Amino acid sequence: MCEKEESANKTPAAISNGACCSRVSNDDDHVTFQYEWPVKVCKRRVSQNEELVLNVSPAFSTALDGVQFTWALKISDDCAASDYYYEDNASNISVSLYYKDGPTPDVHVVEAKIQITDVDGENKLPTLRFLEDEWTRGSGWSAKVADQRHTELSNFVHEHVGKTIRVIIDIKMESSIFSPMLYLPNVDGANKKLEDACVRYLEDVRLNHKRIPQLESILNDPEMDMFEVHDLILSHGCDEIQQRTKYKWERKHIQNVFTHIYFMQCVLPGIEYFEDFIEVIDASRSHCIAPLTREIERYICRTIIKSTKDLTFIKKMLLVAEHNELPVLKMMCSGIIADSIVDESAKDHAQMNAISREMRQIAQQIALTESESATEEVDNDILVNNIMAELKSLTRSMRRVSISK
Structure with missing residues (x-):
C-alpha cells in the first residue's frame, strides 16, 4: 500500500501534481477537451485482510464561454470477493468517469475515450470507450472493456501499484451546450x-x-x-x-x-x-417574483455576452449574483474571471490576492445590503470569502484550459 493515499472524498484542493486539462480541438458543432491525469497507483485497506486499488482524480472542468461541467475519474478494483477474504486474482480493474457538477442535471457527451500508458508513454493499453452518452450529475459510468482486454488492463494496473501511470481522457461535447443563455x-x-x-x-x-x-x-x-x-x-x-x-x-x-x-x-x-x-x-x-428575477438575470448575462469584456464590471456582477443567488450569472462571471486567472497561471497567487482586494473594494462601493455599516462589512467579507474560495476551486479544475478558437 502507498504510504500517502489519495482520499476518495478529497475536494478539488487536493490536486495531484501534473494533472491538466486542455481543449484540443473544436469545430462549429463540437468541442473536444483532453484531460491528462498522472496518478501514482495506490491500494487502500478496506478490511484487516483486504487491500483494493482505488484512486480518484482531482476534479477537472470542461469549460468554455463561462459554462463549466466538472468531472472526476476513478480507477478501482471491481472485485469478486468471498464472504471472508479478498482474492486478488478474482479482481478486475474498472475506469469510471463521474459528472460532478454543472448547470444541468444531465449532460450529453458525444464521445468519451480513455488512453492509459506508463509514465513514459511507451507502454500503451488499447483505447477504452464509453457506450453511454448521457451522464447524470452525481453519478458516472465505467468504460467498456472487452472481456479479452480485462485481464490486460487489470494486470497493467496491479503491476504499477506504487508507480505512476498516465490516464488521458478525451471528452467530445456539443458546442451549443456552452452557451449561458441555454440555461435561462x-x-x-x-x-x-x-x-x-x-x-x-x-x-x-x-x-x-x-x-x-x-x-x-x-x-x-x-x-x-x-x-x-x-x-x-x-x-x-x-x-x-x-x-x-x-x-x-x-x-x-x-x-x-x-x-x-x-x-x-x-x-x-x-x-x-x-x-x-x-x-x-x-x-x-x-416579492418572490421568480420569473422577473430570472428575466433580469437573463438580461445581465446577455449584456455581458454582447457588449462587455470589462472584468471590473463582471466582478461587480459576480458579487450581485452571489448575494442574490443568481446561478447562471454566477457561473458565467466566475468562469470568465477564472479564465483570466488561468491565462496568467504563472502569476496565480498574485492574481488571486489582487482579485480579492478588488472584490472587497467593489463590495464596499455598492450597496448590497441595507444593514448597519459594521454588519455590512462582515457580510461583505463573508460574501467575498465565499466567492474567492469558489474561484480558487474553479481555477484549479480549469487549469491549463485553452480558450483559443
Missing part, C-alpha cells in the same frame, strides 16, 4: 402571434386598469408597492394571454415571453443606474 428562460424566436398577444394585453391594461381585479385599488394606495403591481400584472397576464390564445402554448412558455416583454417595456425604462438594478433584483426576490 428561452425567449428567442418566440412566435409572433404570442408576442402580439402579450403586447395587446399590456395595451388593454394601460387603457383600463379595472381589467385586473385589485389593480385599481393598489394603484390608488398612497403607499403603493410597485412590485406588488408587477406581480399582479405578470400573474394575471399569463392566465389571460393563455385564454386569449386558446391554450396554444404552455403556460411556462407564455410566462417566459410575457415576462420578457413586460420587463423590456415596463421595468427596464425605469432603470438608469447600477443601484436601480440592485433594487429591482432585491425587490423581485423579496
Whole structure:
C-alpha cells in the first residue's frame, strides 16, 4: 500500500501534481477537451485482510464561454470477493468517469475515450470507450472493456501499484451546450402571434386598469408597492394571454415571453443606474417574483455576452449574483474571471490576492445590503470569502484550459 493515499472524498484542493486539462480541438458543432491525469497507483485497506486499488482524480472542468461541467475519474478494483477474504486474482480493474457538477442535471457527451500508458508513454493499453452518452450529475459510468482486454488492463494496473501511470481522457461535447443563455428562460424566436398577444394585453391594461381585479385599488394606495403591481400584472397576464390564445402554448412558455416583454417595456425604462438594478433584483426576490428575477438575470448575462469584456464590471456582477443567488450569472462571471486567472497561471497567487482586494473594494462601493455599516462589512467579507474560495476551486479544475478558437 502507498504510504500517502489519495482520499476518495478529497475536494478539488487536493490536486495531484501534473494533472491538466486542455481543449484540443473544436469545430462549429463540437468541442473536444483532453484531460491528462498522472496518478501514482495506490491500494487502500478496506478490511484487516483486504487491500483494493482505488484512486480518484482531482476534479477537472470542461469549460468554455463561462459554462463549466466538472468531472472526476476513478480507477478501482471491481472485485469478486468471498464472504471472508479478498482474492486478488478474482479482481478486475474498472475506469469510471463521474459528472460532478454543472448547470444541468444531465449532460450529453458525444464521445468519451480513455488512453492509459506508463509514465513514459511507451507502454500503451488499447483505447477504452464509453457506450453511454448521457451522464447524470452525481453519478458516472465505467468504460467498456472487452472481456479479452480485462485481464490486460487489470494486470497493467496491479503491476504499477506504487508507480505512476498516465490516464488521458478525451471528452467530445456539443458546442451549443456552452452557451449561458441555454440555461435561462428561452425567449428567442418566440412566435409572433404570442408576442402580439402579450403586447395587446399590456395595451388593454394601460387603457383600463379595472381589467385586473385589485389593480385599481393598489394603484390608488398612497403607499403603493410597485412590485406588488408587477406581480399582479405578470400573474394575471399569463392566465389571460393563455385564454386569449386558446391554450396554444404552455403556460411556462407564455410566462417566459410575457415576462420578457413586460420587463423590456415596463421595468427596464425605469432603470438608469447600477443601484436601480440592485433594487429591482432585491425587490423581485423579496416579492418572490421568480420569473422577473430570472428575466433580469437573463438580461445581465446577455449584456455581458454582447457588449462587455470589462472584468471590473463582471466582478461587480459576480458579487450581485452571489448575494442574490443568481446561478447562471454566477457561473458565467466566475468562469470568465477564472479564465483570466488561468491565462496568467504563472502569476496565480498574485492574481488571486489582487482579485480579492478588488472584490472587497467593489463590495464596499455598492450597496448590497441595507444593514448597519459594521454588519455590512462582515457580510461583505463573508460574501467575498465565499466567492474567492469558489474561484480558487474553479481555477484549479480549469487549469491549463485553452480558450483559443
